[in-house]
Amino acid sequence: MGVLSAFMKGITRLNDFVGRWIALLVFVMFAFLLLEVGFRYLFNSPTVWTNELTQLLFGVYAVMSGGYIMAHRGHVNVDLIHSHLAPRKRAFLDIITSVVFFIFTLALLWFGIDMARDSMSSWETSFSAWNPPIWPVKLAIPVGTGLLVLQGLVKLLEDIAIAFNLDYYRPSEQAEEEEEYL
Amino acid sequence: QETVTWKVQSHWPGSSSSYTDSLGRLKRVIEERTDGRLKLQLFEAGALFKAKDTFDAVSRGILEMGTISPSYAQDKMTLAGIASGLPFAFRHVWEAAYFHQNMGFEQMLRDEAAKYGVYWATDKVYPTEMVVKKPIKSWDDFTSLKIRSSGALQTFLTEAGAAASYIPGSELYSALDSGIVDGAHWGAAQGAYSMGLYEVAKYHVKPALNIAGTDVIIVSQKALDKLPEDMQKIVKQALDEQFWVRTNEYQYKERVTLAKAIAEQGVQINTLPDDVQAKLVKTAQGMWDEEGKRSEEAKKALGMLKEFLGNLGYL
Amino acid sequence: MSIELLTLLFFGSLLFFLLLGLPLAFVLGGVSVVFLYFTWGFDSFFMVASQIWGTMGSFTLVAIPLFVFMAMVLERTGVAKDLYRMMHLWFGGIRGGLALGTLAICAVFAAMVGISGAAVVAMGTIALPSMLERGYDRKMALGVINTGGGWGILIPPSILMILYALITGVSVGQMFAAGIMPGVLLMVLTAIYVLVRAHLQPHLAPALPKEERGTWGEKFRALRAVLLPIGVVVMVLGSIIGGITTPTEAAAMGVLGALISAAVYRQFKWSIMQEAAIRTFKLTGMIMWILFAAHAFSAAYQSMGAQDLIEGLMQGIPGGAWGIIIAMMVIVFFLAMVLDPVGIMLITLPVFMPIVKSLGFDPVWFGILFVINMEIGYMTPPFGFNLFYLKGVVPPGITMKDIYTSVIPFVLIEIVAIGIIMAFPEIATWLPGVFF
Ligand code: NA
Ligand code: NA
Numbered sequence: 007m008g009v010l011s012a013f014m015k016g017i018t019r020l021n022d023f024v025g026r027w028i029a030l031l032v033f034v035m036f037a038f039l040l041l042e043v044g045f046r047y048l049f050n051s052p053t054v055w056t057n058e059l060t061q062l063l064f065g066v067y068a069v070m071s072g073g074y075i076m077a078h079r080g081h082v083n084v085d086l087i088h089s090h091l092a093p094r095k096r097a098f099l100d101i102i103t104s105v106v107f108f109i110f111t112l113a114l115l116w117f118g119i120d121m122a123r124d125s126m127s128s129w130e131t132s133f134s135a136w137n138p139p140i141w142p143v144k145l146a147i148p149v150g151t152g153l154l155v156l157q158g159l160v161k162l163l164e165d166i167a168i169a170f171n172l173d174y175y176r177p178s179e180q181a182e183e184e185e186e187y188l
Numbered sequence: 189q190e191t192v193t194w195k196v197q198s199h200w201p202g203s204s205s206s207y208t209d210s211l212g213r214l215k216r217v218i219e220e221r222t223d224g225r226l227k228l229q230l231f232e233a234g235a236l237f238k239a240k241d242t243f244d245a246v247s248r249g250i251l252e253m254g255t256i257s258p259s260y261a262q263d264k265m266t267l268a269g270i271a272s273g274l275p276f277a278f279r280h281v282w283e284a285a286y287f288h289q290n291m292g293f294e295q296m297l298r299d300e301a302a303k304y305g306v307y308w309a310t311d312k313v314y315p316t317e318m319v320v321k322k323p324i325k326s327w328d329d330f331t332s333l334k335i336r337s338s339g340a341l342q343t344f345l346t347e348a349g350a351a352a353s354y355i356p357g358s359e360l361y362s363a364l365d366s367g368i369v370d371g372a373h374w375g376a377a378q379g380a381y382s383m384g385l386y387e388v389a390k391y392h393v394k395p396a397l398n399i400a401g402t403d404v405i406i407v408s409q410k411a412l413d414k415l416p417e418d419m420q421k422i423v424k425q426a427l428d429e430q431f432w433v434r435t436n437e438y439q440y441k442e443r444v445t446l447a448k449a450i451a452e453q454g455v456q457i458n459t460l461p462d463d464v465q466a467k468l469v470k471t472a473q474g475m476w477d478e479e480g481k482r483s484e485e486a487k488k489a490l491g492m493l494k495e496f497l498g499n500l501g502y503l
Numbered sequence: 504m505s506i507e508l509l510t511l512l513f514f515g516s517l518l519f520f521l522l523l524g525l526p527l528a529f530v531l532g533g534v535s536v537v538f539l540y541f542t543w544g545f546d547s548f549f550m551v552a553s554q555i556w557g558t559m560g561s562f563t564l565v566a567i568p569l570f571v572f573m574a575m576v577l578e579r580t581g582v583a584k585d586l587y588r589m590m591h592l593w594f595g596g597i598r599g600g601l602a603l604g605t606l607a608i609c610a611v612f613a614a615m616v617g618i619s620g621a622a623v624v625a626m627g628t629i630a631l632p633s634m635l636e637r638g639y640d641r642k643m644a645l646g647v648i649n650t651g652g653g654w655g656i657l658i659p660p661s662i663l664m665i666l667y668a669l670i671t672g673v674s675v676g677q678m679f680a681a682g683i684m685p686g687v688l689l690m691v692l693t694a695i696y697v698l699v700r701a702h703l704q705p706h707l708a709p710a711l712p713k714e715e716r717g718t719w720g721e722k723f724r725a726l727r728a729v730l731l732p733i734g735v736v737v738m739v740l741g742s743i744i745g746g747i748t749t750p751t752e753a754a755a756m757g758v759l760g761a762l763i764s765a766a767v768y769r770q771f772k773w774s775i776m777q778e779a780a781i782r783t784f785k786l787t788g789m790i791m792w793i794l795f796a797a798h799a800f801s802a803a804y805q806s807m808g809a810q811d812l813i814e815g816l817m818q819g820i821p822g823g824a825w826g827i828i829i830a831m832m833v834i835v836f837f838l839a840m841v842l843d844p845v846g847i848m849l850i851t852l853p854v855f856m857p858i859v860k861s862l863g864f865d866p867v868w869f870g871i872l873f874v875i876n877m878e879i880g881y882m883t884p885p886f887g888f889n890l891f892y893l894k895g896v897v898p899p900g901i902t903m904k905d906i907y908t909s910v911i912p913f914v915l916i917e918i919v920a921i922g923i924i925m926a927f928p929e930i931a932t933w934l935p936g937v938f939f
Contacts (some may be wrong), residue, residue, distance in 0.1 A: 071788025
């Protein structure tokens, strides 16, 4: 069972690492928008690249967030039934509904890979006036979705451990570790 | 008798005149002539696929039909740049129509699209024209403009010395209104009218920035092949005829809309002074060669175009 | 399968899995994929990827992380706290005073943002802890934020109104002008409700005890706390109205203002900035994944023939012209619980507009009813998006049930507002008439 624990910890760490770096993109987006306003208003010469680059970064920022948020239980749900259930029953329920989660994310992963591969076959650019490559942003879709799927797998393993009293995962340890990040 | 339904994704919003005039017409004509055996189910812009993915969706056969601007398929179609309009090439709509249908450019587009399992049929050729808040009376007026633009025209306008920037369509009205930009192009008169641009920008600039086959109907070859032969023929004929009907009708509606804008909203036509036009043409011609570099076909098409314009005495 | 039955199954599965506790984003996405598979086949999943790619490319959404970040900085640095202390000193004597202050901030925020989501999350961060700390009933506090946070789409600038104008062909300027008075009406009605309710049940929104109301000296010293927030507002609104920035770019001015405020408070520290950035990432990501899935969901629903359903429903409605308008409102009300505004507009407006015009109603007036209705849909259980956005920021003790029940009176108020605007269309149509 050591392998499972290591896998779960590893994936959560990975998502944390990625998330903490991607989160900083908000400063970059802010800086570029401000720069554009400055160029246009002060120098009367808008750039061709700031708004488009900001938008591309925003796409990466948004799609890469899935796994990190999953790791921190940030995807909101309705807890009407959840809040009345004992942890084991809740875990059972989550195991069942995870089927819907995997249907969505795996379909997205499949076609995300397809889309990214297609885009990379021609090193697709945006064909705007600035014409930057956009394949990296398309590539972010399967990467971000993949991270989400992996974190979903971690969540599933946790639920299985709770539901069946398996000892490769103890919820309390995890909870303490979570505290540090908040 | 079996009926087939095609899903058709438009790149026009429902309020756009082309949604009803182009797609509505095509639907009516095809359904009539096939005695209802082929039905078109229309979807507004963005309803199923992002506009830029429509070519992909049709190419994969997920959608049977769609409408696009050639620029959405630039990634695959090396002729798309020429199809969506080189600035200041044609001077009249009939020239662009002749170039497409009688000089073989349409067939070249069709051949290139066929490589992706797509049947290409230009919906119409029409001008793209600018609206501005202050009239352009001199070269200085032009170069001091901040213009909302996109794609190749943004490159062109920037190259020519104006400050062209991209602002999404949803913020265009506010941007013009508050003076973040002084001008914009969104189609020509009908486009500007439908976006409410004449409320905030009263000068309609002539001549056109470009005249081109900016709207295209694309059909999945797979879906076309599945139809019985007589129906395939009906679809193709309807598409061929669509080009002429719509090109002509669009011209008419442009004029009517502009007249309405002039009468109701006090819009004025701002014809660019000769020296400004001359400078713009010069910049434009410098950019054409770029498009020819994309492929052998593009080089050939550009050669054809230059010869054609030469024969007309424009070069 | 008929579209009626499909709709029932589609929304039914959504409700089912939502109640089982799966996060909204995954329920929307998963149900879309399953239904797409059975109605259109495996290849249609490309649509899900395409909708996500489309949402990633929507420039106006860039305002979300920026406005959320602005709110986080104002909260973390203590600017927001001091603002609430000031409001409490000045208006704390009135029962419900703090709620009124919150509504006022919501209205200002609404004039700064054109999209929903950002305001709810931002106000949830700034206002909720302050109200709860001062003994406000949690449902009162949640409801006020939920309703006020939704005003952004009614008070210009509004991306939603621009979309409405684009789809129906009415003037954007007229829509903007038409939204102002209904916005004021909503504020007044909501304020009256808060005051009356607080008067009758003081424990819901308690006044500050007399001995804590502070001296005039304290009050005026506390006023300094407003200067910075006002500065931020002036930077954002001023740059929109003054033609310096687009509404999306204005969000960056808001961040700039917040950073300057942080510097004035001597809180311009990397630890604070980093923490604000991470919380912003979590909240923006939550909103975006809901939007990703919601766009896929409405695309899937449209591909199944949603428009046929609306056309079918519109036939044979009794009650004449007004019956039809009310039926339309009911349809939008239900759709707005579960679909995103763009989806609702694409599905319903092509069917509704010709009917509205042929009945002789003003499309601008109808647009205002439509937009208010969508605000209601944003906060009605079980699916209203704002409920979920708010859930993302509340402290752990607050459950979805609290949020669900908190909105009931505020939904009723907005319905009353729709009724009033139906009875007196001039509320919406008068200003556009003056301007255009
Ligand atoms: Na607003
Ligand atoms: Na909704």
